[in-house]
Amino acid sequence: MRTSLKELAKKSGYSVNTVSRALRDADDVKASTKSLIKQLAEEMGYIPNVVAKNLRLGKTNTIGVVSADSSNPYFAEVILAIEDAARSHDYHILLVNTEESPEGEREAIDTLIERQVDGLLxxxxxxxxxxxxxxxxxxxxxxxxxxxxxxxxxxSILTDEYDKAKQVTSLFLANGHTHVLHLAGPSFVSSSFDRIKGYRDAHSEAGIPVNEDLIVETDGHIEDGHRHINALIRKELPFTALFAFNDLVAIGAMRALKEAGYLIPQDVEVVGFDDLDLSRYLYNSLSSVRIPKQELGRIAFESLFEHMTDPKKLYRRQTIESRLMLRETTTFENIGDSQIQGGIK
Known part of the structure; x- marks a missing residue:
């Protein structure tokens, strides 16, 4: 059974008020009394009633984090950065996954609000x-x-998804690829919308019509890339370059291409998005758009903290620059990690 403050007071011989102030390091309690009470609290396994304290202070020092897909390591890296930033401000996070479900998102938000979080990411x-x-x-x-x-x-705290999707597609087109396949993300994700727009605008600026059959929606998972490439090969749809919604889709697609006897990058050049840590260690290290995940998570928490501290602070859209990392799945010049510097706008 949990030891109460009243039991600790009785055992110590001090009043509940004195014990409470000693545990809070109040200046008007003697150091020797604090030491005695804290030692006794440890021996008795006393745990402070955080809920009661939070009710008194009007805050919980907790934020809610609503994540979209627990199987995607991209989100894990962002959430870890959020948690590290929160901890540096004596905050904790409560994490709920929605698995990209609108209903799950509503339930997650309601659950976290019921837990009296101070803010939401x-x-x-x-x-x-x-x-x-x-x-x-x-x-x-x-x-x-x-x-x-x-x-x-x-x-919103965003990255320059449209710009980088346009850059990748433009590089393919400029290097002679007139059949660029885009394995897009799900239609209910704004990132997919932005990347498709970048893909289309790159074609428009290059004066090359978009083949609608070369835009294929996926759910963003490894198995989607594998399945869709197999289907496209069976249809004999020609493509010599592949721009994937994320690294997971790209990895699945590369596996299917290899199984079908295609060489990467000789037959098909491939670029992913997110630049997961594992992507550098594939047999063909994957060219990808590196989203600064740690920076994204850190800035997200610090911006939220500013709004929690000052509720009147105006919201503004922030955009963090990403980088195109060129590796072994492309034949563009200067193979290796690009040194384009990112930043926040």
């Missing part, structure tokens, strides 16, 4: 009206991490 599902209205009426500060929602763009 959310990786949202795109285009759900009910969820959008729920967010607009939240009673706590919140930010959207790595994705945006219409009408709430100012709440």
């Amino acid at each position: 959310i990786i949202p599902v795109f285009g759900e009206d009910a969820n959008l209205e729920r967010l607009k009426n939240l009673s706590v500060p919140f930010l959207l991490v790595g994705r945006w929602l219409p009408g709430l763009e100012d709440h």
